[in-house]
Amino acid sequence: MNRRIGVILFWAATAVAAPAFAQLNQSRCADCHYANPSSPRQDHLQEWDRSPHSRNNVGCEKCHGGDPAQFEPFLAHRGILNSSNKASPVNRRNLPTTCGACHVGPFVAFQDSRHYQLLQSGDEKGPSCSTCHGDTDGRLLSPKALASECNQCHGPGEQVPRAERARLVRDQYDGLTVVRAQMKLAQSLIRRVSDKGRRAEYDEALNQAQVPLTRAVNAGHKFVYDELREYLGVAQQRVEALLNRLANR
Ligand code: HEC
Ligand code: HEC
Ligand code: HEC
Ligand code: HEC
Ligand code: HEC
Structure with a gap:
């Protein structure tokens, strides 16, 4: 396509798309909660505002339910239950299902874990999704912060002491950090390849490494790490093979 025409079409498409998107975005919940200082959990609002979710x-309604098209609080809140209610979608026991509607990979693996069994049996001692990711901020913990999260329960002197669990988790996720850095490096090297066909080939190889990497992150939600290690090994082999090709081309 003529480049100028391409640019004009792109401009026209965004100009048309912008108002449609703003309309889709209409959720009254956050607007009113921000405007209303008496509304509960201001910290929660701020976390949401900075999050990949917002x-x-x-x-808000994606986790809490309610009707986001209403201005009137009674109508907007219809069906919303406080998190302490066992039927609430944000009760810690129901969070795996609520979050898992969108995050299927972690949810499926989590269901194989002892932690999930504990939650399902009504035992309050194990973690739920929000223990590691926050209620709404969708944060990802560093390997070190994750190990100290495990130690909240498995550390010496805590309720279910097993110090090796935190050590193991730290090693696994340090390994993940290394592979991620290799992926980044490969990506930046690929960007410098001028031949389009070649670049597409390398991009495909990078995707082939990304697939097992995502599986590794998902499998981590079993908290027993054989599967994570296996997928991570495959991802690393693939990205290292790609880095070799990029270095020797
Ligand atoms: C017009 C203002 C307004 C709108 C619209 C509104 N809220 Fe609220 N919300 C409030 C206020 C004020 C409170 C605290 C007093 C109360 O419970 O009514 C509150 C309370 C809550 C609570 C706490 C309930 C509890 O049992 O502790 C939740 C959760 C909540 N809102 C979520 C939402 C969601 C989700 C939406 C959109 C579907 C929404 N709100 C729409 C003003 C609003
Ligand atoms: C990703 C899911 C998620 C989103 C999005 C979300 N929340 Fe929450 N919210 C939670 C969880 C989980 C809790 C329960 C925290 C706890 O156990 O103390 C909670 C608790 C609350 C509470 C305290 C009352 C209660 O039931 O414990 C209010 C009020 C609230 N949220 C309002 C909002 C508003 C307003 C928004 C949008 C700006 C929002 N939330 C977006 C997950 C979410
Ligand atoms: C309606 C769908 C939906 C729900 C419900 C939802 N999320 Fe998300 N979440 C998303 C989207 C979309 C993103 C941003 C895109 C992405 O990173 O996958 C995201 C991002 C995240 C991230 C960051 C991922 C990254 O790679 O940076 C985490 C962690 C997360 N969510 C955890 C949760 C948790 C925990 C809950 C429940 C308390 C939850 N989400 C509920 C859709 C959802
Ligand atoms: C004990 C801690 C812990 C619990 C509980 C937990 N996660 Fe995670 N989650 C992690 C770790 C660690 C990662 C990987 C972090 C990274 O990629 O750097 C992760 C990654 C994620 C991601 C990002 C996936 C990606 O491909 O980037 C999502 C989404 C997510 N978790 C959702 C959930 C959901 C949903 C639940 C509940 C069913 C949950 N997590 C429970 C620790 C936890
Ligand atoms: C909120 C508390 C809590 C947190 C946080 C927590 N656990 Fe657990 N975990 C438990 C409890 C309770 C049990 C059940 C008793 C046991 O088996 O030791 C358990 C069981 C386990 C088991 C046994 C699984 C099996 O199949 O027998 C493993 C492995 C485990 N946790 C690893 C971890 C790791 C790794 C982390 C951090 C990423 C972590 N846990 C974070 C409370 C927690």
């Missing part, structure tokens, strides 16, 4: 149009 950036990706995951409004």
Whole structure:
């Protein structure tokens, strides 16, 4: 396509798309909660505001229910239950299902874990999704912060002491950090390849490494790490083979 025409079409498409997107984005929940200082959990609002959830149009109602098209609080709140209610979608026991509607990979693996069994049996001692990711901020913990999270329960002197669990988790996720850095490096090297066909080939190889990497992150939600290690090994082999090709071309 003529480049100038391409640019004009792109401009026209965004100009048309912008108002449609703003309309899709209409969720009254956050607007009113921000405007109303008596509304509960201001910290929660701020976490949401900075989160990948607010950036990706995951409004309050996606976790809490209610009707986001209403201005009137009684109508907006219809069906919303406090998190202490066992039937609430944000009760810690129901969070795997609520979050898992969108995050299927972690949810499926989590269901194989002892932690999930504990939650399902009504035992309050194990973690739920929000223990590691926050209620709404979708944060990802560093390997070190994750190990100290495990130690909240498995550390010496805690309720279920097993010090090796935190050590093991730290090693696994340090390994993940290394592979991620290799992926980044490969990506930046690919960007410098001028031949389009070649670049597409390398991009495909990078995707082939990304697939097992995502599986590794998902499998981590079993908290027993054989599967994570296996997928991570495959991802690393693939990205290292790609880095070799990029270095020797
Ligand atoms: C017009 C203002 C307004 C709108 C619209 C609104 N809220 Fe609220 N919300 C409040 C206020 C004020 C409170 C605290 C007093 C109360 O419980 O009514 C509250 C309370 C809550 C609570 C606490 C309930 C509890 O049992 O502790 C939740 C959860 C909540 N809102 C979520 C939402 C969601 C989700 C939406 C959109 C579907 C929404 N709100 C829409 C003003 C609003
Ligand atoms: C990704 C899911 C998620 C999103 C999005 C979310 N929340 Fe929450 N919210 C939770 C969880 C989980 C809790 C329970 C925290 C706890 O156990 O103390 C909670 C608790 C609350 C509470 C305290 C009352 C209660 O039931 O414990 C209010 C009020 C609230 N949220 C309002 C909002 C508003 C307003 C928004 C949008 C700006 C929002 N939330 C977006 C997950 C979410
Ligand atoms: C309606 C769908 C939806 C729900 C419900 C939802 N999320 Fe998300 N979440 C998203 C989207 C979309 C993103 C941003 C895109 C992405 O990173 O996958 C995201 C991002 C995240 C991230 C960051 C991922 C990354 O790679 O940076 C985490 C962690 C997360 N969510 C955890 C949760 C948890 C925990 C809950 C429940 C308390 C939850 N989400 C509920 C859709 C949802
Ligand atoms: C004990 C801690 C812990 C619990 C509980 C937990 N996660 Fe995770 N989660 C992690 C770790 C660690 C990662 C990987 C972090 C990284 O990629 O750097 C992760 C990654 C994620 C991601 C990002 C996936 C990606 O491909 O980037 C999502 C989404 C997510 N978890 C959702 C959930 C959901 C949903 C639940 C509940 C069913 C849950 N997590 C429970 C620790 C936890
Ligand atoms: C909120 C508390 C809590 C947190 C946080 C927590 N656990 Fe657990 N975990 C438990 C409890 C309770 C049990 C059940 C008793 C036991 O087996 O030791 C358990 C069981 C386990 C088991 C046994 C699984 C099996 O199949 O027998 C493993 C492995 C485990 N946790 C690893 C971890 C790791 C790794 C982390 C951090 C990423 C972590 N846990 C974070 C409370 C927690």
